[in-house]
Amino acid sequence: MKMSDRKKRILQIVVDEYINSAVPVSSKAITEKHLTDVSSATVRNELASLEELGYLTQFHTSGGRVPSPQAYRFYIEELMQRGNLSAADLDYISSAFSDKTADVEHLIKSVANVISELTDYTSVAAMPNAEEERIRNMTLLPCGDGRALLVIVTGSRILRDSFIDLPDTMSDEDVANASHMLCRLFCGKALSEARTVEAEALGEFGQYRQVMTEVIEALKSYARPRDEDIVLAGPEKIFNHPEYEDIGNVKNFLSVISSKDKIAEIVGDEDDEIQINVKIGSADGKDMPEDCSLVTATYSAGGKNLGTYGVIGPIRMDYSKVIAVLENVGKALEELIGGKNKDKKEKDDE
Amino acid sequence: MKMSDRKKRILQIVVDEYINSAVPVSSKAITEKHLTDVSSATVRNELASLEELGYLTQFHTSGGRVPSPQAYRFYIEELMQRGNLSAADLDYISSAFSDKTADVEHLIKSVANVISELTDYTSVAAMPNAEEERIRNMTLLPCGDGRALLVIVTGSRILRDSFIDLPDTMSDEDVANASHMLCRLFCGKALSEARTVEAEALGEFGQYRQVMTEVIEALKSYARPRDEDIVLAGPEKIFNHPEYEDIGNVKNFLSVISSKDKIAEIVGDEDDEIQINVKIGSADGKDMPEDCSLVTATYSAGGKNLGTYGVIGPIRMDYSKVIAVLENVGKALEELIGGKNKDKKEKDDE
């Protein structure tokens, strides 16, 4: 059945109103505030019909109507007015990223914070997979106690938490040589390609095979996703939304939120081609809490994949605001990163 | 007024019982379960007296008694039985730290997790101040785009989040030379001493003063405490305790917990000489939530300061268990770190 324009309009009003007030909306409220030219009885008929179509539900026969997940989906696709951000919000975004020159790890944190602050929801961020990043430089840094720190820099991040045990016979010069050799072998390759030169590498290292074995082990470990690849910001923000007055909901939400594995699972299977991605309720994601919604966007700028960012919150979410924030943050990053690469030459004159 | 032995015994029973059950304890419960040789009326008299002394309070005249903060303090100092951990718990501790060879940053996370898991409370951990750490090695690692990564290794951690902008005229060899110079200048010095060689350093760098200025800036920034120096584990654990059925308490707790600054303030002003430190309620720490308690211990092993660890939770906390866990974790770390330094020579034979 095709929906009439009036049905759409009414559905839009119901969703808007409910997002704003968190109170089930009644026919009377609709005619008083928005559709002043028809009576509440007419609206009631339409509401009953929308309910039959699966867009609305009511808890009790006398409790007003609430949008169903299906209604939110339709709302986001067709009904929602894509609002723009206030000047203050735009200022906040542009000032937040002004002097960030650092790596993805830092970027991700500040982006997550900005998103959480502006939307008033808990935000999640996932680093891009490291596997395809090209190694730009690497070194072994001796640091006493017979150990050396393996540091690897790729296009967008720093990997550096492996200590490598050194044989007693290895002098600092030996380490420096090994370091150069590593660089020659791996620089320019993606992490995922490391294994292709594994045999060659072991051969070249001869005497210090053991060291090389550990380095290769470390390289492999970086390709696997780690807990630190997921960042959360503003978990306490959920208290600002009335659905989380109930302790059970909070508990549920927090337990999902505090397991990085679960978050990774929810955020992880993004389709990279879609800019904005909305998951509503447990229907869209197995590990999602029943009554939660996740809106994410995958950013890239200047050829770099900058990760996936989003907010997680109640189904009754201010999608318009959230999507506007995600889009504008994306634009700001594009300007910052994309711009920086081009500005490079002029910059040194300052 | 000196407390009689019986008063002490009764107070101990009340606190024990309340810690276990979270229910105000009545005179009847005491005589039934513990003091079977006197009547409830006698206990009532004693309870009334203990209340006058400030150790107990009652919400309502017919609601049983609850220990006051003062009672908890007395309990911890004199009454509490210092229990030992179960074999399973001890196993858990020793297996958790078996193959951690990494830096303090990683150690702190796994320690915080272990403490949180074993005690069932939210745990907090603060890294030791970096200022007095001696630099073991440092390097500038060129990574394209006219930038280099500054990596510094100290006795117990890795500092590496500064990118340094390089002049276009600086070749990779120049960077390598600069790197060696940095090492010669700073290795063996504490971070706090960096400024003492500032003038000398700037002199030596001549042509590349700008780079040196940035390096010094970075060194200074490391001496300041950062958000990452505070780690939390198991925030969702509070839901396992009945005082946090109330949404208001949860909110309050979470808002303190999610501000690293506040945590730093609470945990920060530890007296290093005291092994175990207990703060009860807002009386002991300005930023502490009214009805919360913080138990911390500062660990060091093999001459290294390993940071301050603790749990934060309701006043009605299982102090005996918490303190036992903190002590045993401390012992395990001592063995692990202290032992490793000594084993060093034998180890390479394996």
Add this chain to the structure above:
DNA sequence: CGTTAGCACTTGTGGTTGATGAGTGCTAAC
């Protein structure tokens, strides 16, 4: 004089009841 039994008093808890108000569905008239 410490201990105890007995009893009146206080107060949270849980269940019932009834009034109120919001909101709907239905029907009949426009």
Add this chain to the structure above:
DNA sequence: GTTAGCACTCATCAACCACAAGTGCTAACG
């Protein structure tokens, strides 16, 4: 197709009740 009117359904709230738990006090006891 729209509307007014009305009966019906429920959630909410306050009042009220009985009940159980626990205390404080008093008087008696050894």
